[in-house]
Amino acid sequence: xxxxxxxxxxxxxxxxxxxxxxxxxxxxxxxxxxxxxxxxxxxxxxxxxxxxxxxxxxxxxxxxxxxxxxxxxxxxxxxxxxxxxxxxxxxxxxxxxxxxxxxxxxxxxxxxxxxxxxxxxxxxxxxxxxxxxxxxxxxxxxxxxxxxxxxxxxxxxxxxxxxxxxxxxxxxxxxxxxxxxxxxxxxxxxxxxxxxxxxxxxxxxxxxxxxxxxxx
Amino acid sequence: xxxxxxxxxxxxxxxxxxxxxxxxxxxxxxxxxxxxxxxxxxxxxxxxxxxxxxxxxxxxxxxxxxxxxxxxxxxxxxxxxxxxxxxxxxxxxxxxxxxxxxxxxxxxxxxxxxxxxxxxxxxxxxxxxxxxxxxxxxxxxxxxxxxxxxxxxxxxxxxxxxxxxxxxxxxxxxxxxxxxxxxxxxxxxxxxxxxxxxxxxxxxxxxxxxxxxxxxxxxxxxxxxxxxxxxxxxxxxxxxxxxxxxxxxxxx
Numbered sequence: 001x002x003x004x005x006x007x008x009x010x011x012x013x014x015x016x017x018x019x020x021x022x023x024x025x026x027x028x029x030x031x032x033x034x035x036x037x038x039x040x041x042x043x044x045x046x047x048x049x050x051x052x053x054x055x056x057x058x059x060x061x062x063x064x065x066x067x068x069x070x071x072x073x074x075x076x077x078x079x080x081x082x083x084x085x086x087x088x089x090x091x092x093x094x095x096x097x098x099x100x101x102x103x104x105x106x107x108x109x110x111x112x113x114x115x116x117x118x119x120x121x122x123x124x125x126x127x128x129x130x131x132x133x134x135x136x137x138x139x140x141x142x143x144x145x146x147x148x149x150x151x152x153x154x155x156x157x158x159x160x161x162x163x164x165x166x167x168x169x170x171x172x173x174x175x176x177x178x179x180x181x182x183x184x185x186x187x188x189x190x191x192x193x194x195x196x197x198x199x200x201x202x203x204x205x206x207x208x209x210x211x212x213x214x215x216x
Numbered sequence: 217x218x219x220x221x222x223x224x225x226x227x228x229x230x231x232x233x234x235x236x237x238x239x240x241x242x243x244x245x246x247x248x249x250x251x252x253x254x255x256x257x258x259x260x261x262x263x264x265x266x267x268x269x270x271x272x273x274x275x276x277x278x279x280x281x282x283x284x285x286x287x288x289x290x291x292x293x294x295x296x297x298x299x300x301x302x303x304x305x306x307x308x309x310x311x312x313x314x315x316x317x318x319x320x321x322x323x324x325x326x327x328x329x330x331x332x333x334x335x336x337x338x339x340x341x342x343x344x345x346x347x348x349x350x351x352x353x354x355x356x357x358x359x360x361x362x363x364x365x366x367x368x369x370x371x372x373x374x375x376x377x378x379x380x381x382x383x384x385x386x387x388x389x390x391x392x393x394x395x396x397x398x399x400x401x402x403x404x405x406x407x408x409x410x411x412x413x414x415x416x417x418x419x420x421x422x423x424x425x426x427x428x429x430x431x432x433x434x435x436x437x438x439x440x441x442x443x444x445x446x447x448x449x450x451x452x453x454x455x456x457x458x459x460x461x462x463x464x465x466x467x468x
Contacts, residue, residue, distance in 0.1 A: 151405035153430035156465050158409075178405035213408045 012040030013065060017185025018050060019147030020061035021155075021175050022118035022128040024140050025168045028196030029118040029126040032172035033061050034147065034180050035188035046188045051202075055080050057195050058096045058119030063145035069113035076100050093119040097129035097136055105134025116142045120195045143175070147183030151175050169194060177210040265290045268437025269301060270399030270428055271312035273369040273379040274411070274420040275392045279448030280369040280377040281417065283424035284312050285399065285432050286440030297440045302454075306331050308447050309347045309370030314397035315384065316363040323354050323364055344370040348380035348388055356386025365396045371447045395427070399435030403427045417446055421455075422463075429462040 020033045033050035036043055050062040052073040058080070062069035076099045083099075084091045097117040104111060118128040130142040141159055143151060155175055163171065169192060176190045190205040271284045284301035287294055301313045303324045309331070313320035327350045335342045348368040355364055368380040381394040393411045395403055406427055415423070425442055432438045442457040 149401040151402075152434045153403035153407075153427060154405035154409055156430050156433065157406055157426065159465075174409065175405065178408050181408060182404045214411055214413060215408070 007042075009039040009042035009044060012042075014039045014044060014067065017147075017183070018063045018145035019151070019176055019179035019183060019186040020050060020063050020116055020144045021148075021172055022061060022116045022142050023159075023163075023168050023172060024118075024126045024128050025163055025165055027126060028120050028165065028194060029128055030165070030168045030172050031059050031061050031116070031118045031193045031195070032176050033145075033191050034176055034186040035191060036180075036186055037066055038185050043187070048188075049191050051191050051193045053077070053200075054096045054117070055084065055091055055119070057090065057121065057200060058093050058117065059193050059195060059200070060096070060100065060118070061116040061144065062113065063115070064113035065111070068111045069115060072100060072103050072111070072113055072115060075103060090121060092121045092123060093117065093127040093129065094124070094138075097131055097138075100129075101131045101134060101136040104131055108134045114144045116144050118195070120197060126196065145179075145186065147179035147186035150182040151179045154178055165194065165196070173205060174211055178213070180210070181213070181216070265295055265317045268399075268435075269314040269397035270403070270431035270435060270438040271301060271314050271365075271367055271396045272400075272403075272407075272424050272427055273312060273367040273394050274415075274424055275369075275377045275379050276415055276417055276420045278377060279371050279417065279446055280379055281420040281424050281444065281446045282310055282312055282367065282369045283428050283442060283444045285397075285428055285438040286443060287432075287438055288317055289437055294439075299440070300443060302443055302445050304328070304452075305347050305368070306335065306342055306370070308341065308372065308452065309344055309368065310445060310447060310452070311347075311351065312367040312369070312396065314365040319362045319364045320366060323351065323362070323366070326354060327351055341372060343372045343374060344368065344378040344380065345375070345390075348378075348382065348390075351380075351382045352386055352388040355382050355384075359384075359386045367394055367396050369447065371449060377448065395431075397438065399428075399431035399438035402434040403431045406430055417448070421446065425457055426463045430465065432462075433465075 017038050018034055022031045031051050035047050037045040037048045051059050052062055053059050054077050060073055079099050080091050080096055100115050100117055114132045116130055120126050127138055128142050129138050143155055172192055180186045189207055192203045194201045268289050269285055273282045282302055286299045288296040288299045303311050305311055305328045311324055330350050331342050331347050351366055351368055365384050366382045371377050379394050380390050382388055410423055421444055428442045444455040446453045
């Protein structure tokens with residue numbers, strides 16, 4: 001007689017095996033992510049927004065262990081609130097990225113999350129920072145998560161300096177769509193956040209509205 | 217530590233051995249990693265020779281275009297930087313090899329022999345599908361012992377240009393365009409976005425050269441020159457694109 005074993009997903013770690021991307025343009029940044037959270041082979045949340053605000057004009061994209069990434073984002077959100085009150089103005093994107101890096105470096109053995117920090121500040125405009133295992137580097141664009149492996153070639157080929165805001169948004173949507181098609185751990189809908197001097201705009205693109213490719 | 221990609225075609229994400237996982241939890245390292253094992257003996261003396269690699273094959277109306285990088289590694293040492301991974305199986309049937317260099321060479325020789333014999337019996341040029349099935353038969357029967365990911369491509373009178381993929385594990389599937397090897401993960405997105413049915417030979421050549429070039433930039437186990445070949449009713453045409461002539465992209 002077969003015993004009913006406990007479902008696997010109760011014991012599997014919850015990961016945002018994912019695709020995240022951040023890209024700068026002259027005047028702002030665009031951040032994008034998929035929406036799948038998996039525990040082993042089960043999708044435990046298919047509509048999770050992995051773009052987490054750190055401040056009004058600074059967001060981060062979460063990947064890796066869902067718990068680690070969320071907690072890091074919440075802690076940095078708190079630290080940035082305190083910091084921005086202390087300095088009396090909006091914090092720099094670099095400060096936010098440094099706070100994230102400090103946590104991920106200090107606890108690099110225990111944590112397994114990779115956050116991309118992106119935003120706009122008055123001093124340096126739009127900026128994207130990658131912070132992985134304690135590294136901090138500013139890049140014109142950054143991709144992360146398990147799905148990013150499949151789109152390195154695409155982003156290398158398609159990225160050009162000096163793209164406009166609309167071109168960046170299209171670039172992000174195309175990249176997410178390609179990655180979500182190939183990576184089993186990415187999927188669902190695409191969340192896009194555009195941050196510039198004037199504010200922050202959040203958008204959702206549903207599954208059936210994503211760009212399709214030759215074999216679909 | 218083998219510098220190739222082990223893919224299990226259970227329709228799940230492919231898993232890298234060594235430092236790279238499906239979720240990139242790799243440590244960014246500047247420079248050499250110090251090995252804790254005996255530093256007196258270089259690591260490549262203990263490593264298997266692998267064509268950790270990038271290979272690609274594309275069908276067009278009238279033939280196929282195949283391409284590969286040229287790097288063979290033993291651990292961190294590049295044993296051959298000008299490898300020819302496009303191996304002739306018959307006049308108009310070639311295969312692209314990835315995985316263990318020894319395994320793929322042995323299988324290719326065996327299949328070439330079997331196919332040559334079959335062609336004499338038939339008194340006709342063999343079908344690409346036959347060659348692909350011979351690869352599959354060996355790769356599936358000895359799946360536990362082998363590490364071979366192969367693309368079989370060619371032209372025959374019956375179905376024109378065809379590309380068959382025989383990944384690790386020994387499945388067989390025909391695809392209009394296929395990539396393989398450790399570097400292939402990086403170009404799935406590029407391939408999906410840029411391949412369109414109905415491309416001509418020159419477009420396929422450019423697409424393959426661009427895709428291989430991108431993969432070689434990102435994958436440490438791929439590099440060197442790009443070897444291309446096109447196979448059609450007219451015959452086989454081979455090209456080499458040297459490192460400094462490769463297509464360049466703005467991030468460089």
